[in-house]
Amino acid sequence: MSVEELEVLIEQLQGRGIARCEYETEQGSVVLVFAADAAASVAETEQLSTSYSQASLVESPKAGYFLATHPLQGISLAAVGEPVDAGAIIGFIQVGEVLEPVKVKAGGVMVGYCPADGELVGYGAPIARLIPS
Known part of the structure; x- marks a missing residue:
């Protein structure tokens, strides 16, 4: 997942009451954890390059x-x-x-x-x- 695609995903999810999103591809997975305050930005983003099946x-x-x-x-x-x-x-x-x-x-x-x-x-x-x- 490119940085641009990740930015689009974050923009679409922010302010919708979503606290956490896990997105997976064959190349790896991304876990997004959003701040409790809807006005706040992403609290934490981690990209882990491994297969989700492991x-x-x-x-x-x-x-x-x-x-x-x-x-x-x-x-x-x-x-x-x-x-x-x-x-x-x-x-x-x-x-x-x-x-x-x-x-x-x-x-x-x-x-x-x-x-x-x-x-x-x-x-x-x-x-x-x-x-x-």
Whole structure:
């Protein structure tokens, strides 16, 4: 995908209430994460040159609300495009007052989260997508 095509895609998606877009071709994939404020520009753009078919999913260990940050720390545990080690905690499932960590079984590079922060997920639901590093 060329820079010009990416700019057109961003222009078409901004201001439409879309928080995230994953676009895939045989050459690779692009993940666009937009700022919560509709007037703000793109918060984060990562292009990862790999086949989407190589990606692995991290699944939810239980049903509950997905949190990408610890409620007391407020820091994202895994950023798009960053390497993640096997056994690393990339989020939490909240059920009432209890937080269950979401751990990565095999390391890789974070492509993105599947649910939005605070979204209700079921047991075994995809939480994140990783590609081999």
